[in-house]
Amino acid sequence: MNDITSIAFLTSVLAAAIPAGTAILYACLGELLCERAGVLNLGVEGMMLMGALGGFAVAYHTEQAWLGAIAAFAVGGALASIHALLVVSLRANQVVSGLALTLFGSGLSAFLGRDLVGRPAPASFGKVAVPLLSDIPYLGSILFRQDALVYVSYGLVPLLWWFVFRTRPGLNLRALGENPATADAMGLNVAALRYGYVIAGGALAGVGGAAISLATNPGWSENMTAGRGWIAVALVIFGTWNPARAAFGAYLFGGVEAGQFRLQGAGVPISSFYLSMLPYLFTIAVLILASRETARRRIGAPAALGRPYVREERG
Amino acid sequence: MHAATVPHAIEMIGVTKRFGPVVANDGVDFAARPGEVHALVGENGAGKSTLMSILAGLYHPDAGVLSIHGEPVEFRSPRDAIDCGIGMVYQHFMLVDSFTVAENAILGARDAGIVLDTASAERDLARLGERYGLKVDSRARVWQLSVGEQQRVEIVRLLYRGAKILVFDEPTAVLTPQESADLIRTLRAMAAEGFCVVFISHKLDEVLAVADRVTVLRRGRAVATVEARTTDRRALARLMVGRDLLPGTSRSDSMVPHTGKDIRETILEIRDLRANGDKGLPALSGVDLDVHAGEILGVAGVAGNGQRELAETITGLRPVTGGRVRVNGTDMTNRPPGDIARAGVAHVPEDRLGTGLVPGADLTDNAIMRRYRRAPLARGPFLVRRAAAVFTDRLLAAHDVIAPGRTAPVRNLSGGNQQKLLLARELAGEPQLLVAVHPTRGVDVGAAETIHRLLREQQSRGAATLLISEDLDELLALADRIAVLYEGRIMGIVDARATDPDHLGLLMAGIAPAAASA
Numbered sequence: 001m002n003d004i005t006s007i008a009f010l011t012s013v014l015a016a017a018i019p020a021g022t023a024i025l026y027a028c029l030g031e032l033l034c035e036r037a038g039v040l041n042l043g044v045e046g047m048m049l050m051g052a053l054g055g056f057a058v059a060y061h062t063e064q065a066w067l068g069a070i071a072a073f074a075v076g077g078a079l080a081s082i083h084a085l086l087v088v089s090l091r092a093n094q095v096v097s098g099l100a101l102t103l104f105g106s107g108l109s110a111f112l113g114r115d116l117v118g119r120p121a122p123a124s125f126g127k128v129a130v131p132l133l134s135d136i137p138y139l140g141s142i143l144f145r146q147d148a149l150v151y152v153s154y155g156l157v158p159l160l161w162w163f164v165f166r167t168r169p170g171l172n173l174r175a176l177g178e179n180p181a182t183a184d185a186m187g188l189n190v191a192a193l194r195y196g197y198v199i200a201g202g203a204l205a206g207v208g209g210a211a212i213s214l215a216t217n218p219g220w221s222e223n224m225t226a227g228r229g230w231i232a233v234a235l236v237i238f239g240t241w242n243p244a245r246a247a248f249g250a251y252l253f254g255g256v257e258a259g260q261f262r263l264q265g266a267g268v269p270i271s272s273f274y275l276s277m278l279p280y281l282f283t284i285a286v287l288i289l290a291s292r293e294t295a296r297r298r299i300g301a302p303a304a305l306g307r308p309y310v311r312e313e314r315g
Numbered sequence: 316m317h318a319a320t321v322p323h324a325i326e327m328i329g330v331t332k333r334f335g336p337v338v339a340n341d342g343v344d345f346a347a348r349p350g351e352v353h354a355l356v357g358e359n360g361a362g363k364s365t366l367m368s369i370l371a372g373l374y375h376p377d378a379g380v381l382s383i384h385g386e387p388v389e390f391r392s393p394r395d396a397i398d399c400g401i402g403m404v405y406q407h408f409m410l411v412d413s414f415t416v417a418e419n420a421i422l423g424a425r426d427a428g429i430v431l432d433t434a435s436a437e438r439d440l441a442r443l444g445e446r447y448g449l450k451v452d453s454r455a456r457v458w459q460l461s462v463g464e465q466q467r468v469e470i471v472r473l474l475y476r477g478a479k480i481l482v483f484d485e486p487t488a489v490l491t492p493q494e495s496a497d498l499i500r501t502l503r504a505m506a507a508e509g510f511c512v513v514f515i516s517h518k519l520d521e522v523l524a525v526a527d528r529v530t531v532l533r534r535g536r537a538v539a540t541v542e543a544r545t546t547d548r549r550a551l552a553r554l555m556v557g558r559d560l561l562p563g564t565s566r567s568d569s570m571v572p573h574t575g576k577d578i579r580e581t582i583l584e585i586r587d588l589r590a591n592g593d594k595g596l597p598a599l600s601g602v603d604l605d606v607h608a609g610e611i612l613g614v615a616g617v618a619g620n621g622q623r624e625l626a627e628t629i630t631g632l633r634p635v636t637g638g639r640v641r642v643n644g645t646d647m648t649n650r651p652p653g654d655i656a657r658a659g660v661a662h663v664p665e666d667r668l669g670t671g672l673v674p675g676a677d678l679t680d681n682a683i684m685r686r687y688r689r690a691p692l693a694r695g696p697f698l699v700r701r702a703a704a705v706f707t708d709r710l711l712a713a714h715d716v717i718a719p720g721r722t723a724p725v726r727n728l729s730g731g732n733q734q735k736l737l738l739a740r741e742l743a744g745e746p747q748l749l750v751a752v753h754p755t756r757g758v759d760v761g762a763a764e765t766i767h768r769l770l771r772e773q774q775s776r777g778a779a780t781l782l783i784s785e786d787l788d789e790l791l792a793l794a795d796r797i798a799v800l801y802e803g804r805i806m807g808i809v810d811a812r813a814t815d816p817d818h819l820g821l822l823m824a825g826i827a828p829a830a831a832s833a
Contacts, residue, residue, distance in 0.1 A: 168429055168431055169429065171431055174414075178412070178413055179409075184393060185403065186409065187392070187394035188394075188422075188423045
């Protein structure tokens with residue numbers, strides 16, 4: 001069969017890594033916005049699942065893939081607004097709320113989607129070759145024969161990088177995560193802004209789900225995100241809260257995922273169980289490295305991440 | 316407009332603010348003019364910060380009217396106050412450490428443009444710094460700056476944001492005496508430029524040096540507004556407290572004879588002590604200290620020069636990275652805190668409610684914490700609640716701790732009563748060494764007197780005391796010798812009776828005076 005060292009094989013792995021990484025990338029960028037605002041959202045997995053289901057359901061009934069993507073955006077944002085209500089307004093524990101939403105999202109999506117399991121997708125995002133660019137040897141077929149959601153994400157990464165590091169609202173966003181008391185005293189509406197970023201982050205996670213159910217694996221099956229939401233959370237740390245580095249990490253995981261299938265296809269004698277463990281082992285390794293307190297300081301985690309902001313009562 | 320018709324910059328009439336059952340401000344009238352420095356003085360808890368938080372838009376008053384430059388206003392958020400030209404310099408600086416000075420200035424500003432333009436902000440800040448003598452490197456990141464520099468950043472930022480009314484909440488608490496003098500000159504210059512400057516403090520010398528007028532708050536009410544020229548410390552203190560202060564806060568009134576000072580044994584012996592701070596950087600870089608029986612050794616220094624780390628290494632709460640700590644000749648370096656406590660070391664930590672007491676636990680549980688393992692409070696693995704109650708009642712009565720009852724959570728006590736309870740517990744075992752960090756910070760004058768009396772009693776009992784304080788008057792009144800910490804080293808140890816705040820201030824700033832230890 002295929003020779004796993006050939007250029008052709010490598011190109012096909014990389015070309016598959018991009019869409020596989022794109023689903024993670026959307027979720028990761030969403031989580032990044034949320035954490036930059038100082039809110040930890042562990043509900044990403046649930047938001048991706050609800051986005052995947054919502055996107056597929058709308059596309060199934062309207063036969064419009066774009067409407068599906070928009071629906072995924074809305075569903076993810078709606079689920080995230082529950083998180084915002086709980087942790088910003090009610091100051092609930094962010095970890096507990098996030099975990100609850102993941103469990104809720106996976107349960108609800110399984111329940112609502114039981115009639116859609118195995119249905120063929122009437123509309124999905126197919127591969128579109130970009131004229132000229134797709135003719136570049138190797139690179140063209142890796143980067144520019146992809147689906148529309150991939151192309152959108154190409155634009156989103158530099159846009160978010162520019163927003164976070166080069167704009168006034170981006171500066172305000174970083175202040176929210178570093179020192180909300182200062183942001184408050186400087187006249188920013190901490191609660192409203194955190195709501196906005198949590199919801200926007202959840203909406204992007206929803207699109208990440210749709211990138212699976214409408215592009216890489218068109219269709220719906222229970223728990224189809226298979227832990228990618230958790231990988232996205234780990235990647236935000238791996239990417240040191242920087243959209244460009246997060247994109248690198250997302251494609252790396254996409255590569256691990258794509259390589260896993262291709263290696264099996266090439267008949268490499270390694271148990272598929274080991275291969276499917278790889279992304280999660282890597283996630284654990286990243287989290288161990290990043291969660292050491294000294295490491296946290298060095299890599300610049302938002303200082304107020306995970307802490308609810310309460311204007312100090314009693315002067 | 317004629318001077319007589321210029322409206323007040325700030326006018327607050329009948330401002331009332333309640334927090335649950337506590338009335339923090341009770342119908343306060345306060346007015347300040349453009350071009351004046353107006354001091355707001357009062358004891359802790361008198362309502363100064365609450366009043367200013369209302370002015371800053373952080374709190375919404377329950378009643379009362381607020382006018383700015385003659386216009387009635389109602390603030391719903393800090394944004395509204397900023398838009399009215401009100402700028403606050405809070406006690407805890409409102410700066411993002413990881414941002415540059417320019418980024419901190421831009422933060423939250425409403426100017427046009429979505430793109431971050433740090434270059435123009437840097438130019439504006441440089442220009443403002445030049446004009447008002449507040450030079451700061453606008454490209455530096457805040458964490459790289461000293462406390463004094465950070466305060467300058469706060470002030471320049473307010474000017475950059477167009478503030479006309481500048482409110483300073485205890486601005487000198489973190490400064491050396493020399494830095495304070497600079498700040499006072501700056502504030503006078505700002506007032507001369509037509510700014511309205513409000514200066515909150517309880518240091519009456521500074522208030523009299525800087526202010527044109529002084530408003531005194533007591534228990535949430537404005538009791539008087541006086542011209543600074545026509546008043547003095549004593550009169551202001553009487554207005555603040557509502558009575559004359561009891562004697563005993565100044566050294567001349569001290570009743571305790573300094574006995575047998577030449578042949579006292581050394582209780583605490585520290586040699587070349589080294590330890591890291593919370594950020595993993597060296598906080599103590601070779602400290603040598605001896606504290607003798609019957610002695611109070613004061614430790615002065617600007618906040619963050621190793622005071623907390625010194626107390627924590629002695630009491631075993633922070634790992635020692637080099638050097639030795641001996642208590643009564645026994646090496647206690649890096650021993651567990653429990654062992655050190657049993658060796659006769661008591662600790663009144665800086666963070667009394669986090670490290671010293673358990674805020675959610677009741678008075679009894681907090682009171683018995685040092686001795687619940689032993690009889691009579693313990694019988695085998697069981698607590699004897701009755702004995703604990705008796706012990707607690709005795710402790711509370713002996714130290715005038717005013718509490719709703721033994722079973723109330725310690726959180727509900729006032730700061731002064733919390734501190735008295737903590738000291739009572741720590742001193743109940745008659746320790747050989749007491750390590751006390753800012754024991755009177757944030758407590759009312761009455762409790763401070765009690766605490767000072769307790770410290771003097773330790774002295775006459777023959778115990779050694781290491782007293783770390785930011786209050787130079789307190790150190791000068793209580794201590795036998797004063798060691799000054801600067802950047803984790805001892806800058807000098809001086810005889811408390813032969814020194815003065817100026818001399819200490821130079822040492823605190825890291826300047827060794829030509830004639831060291833006078």
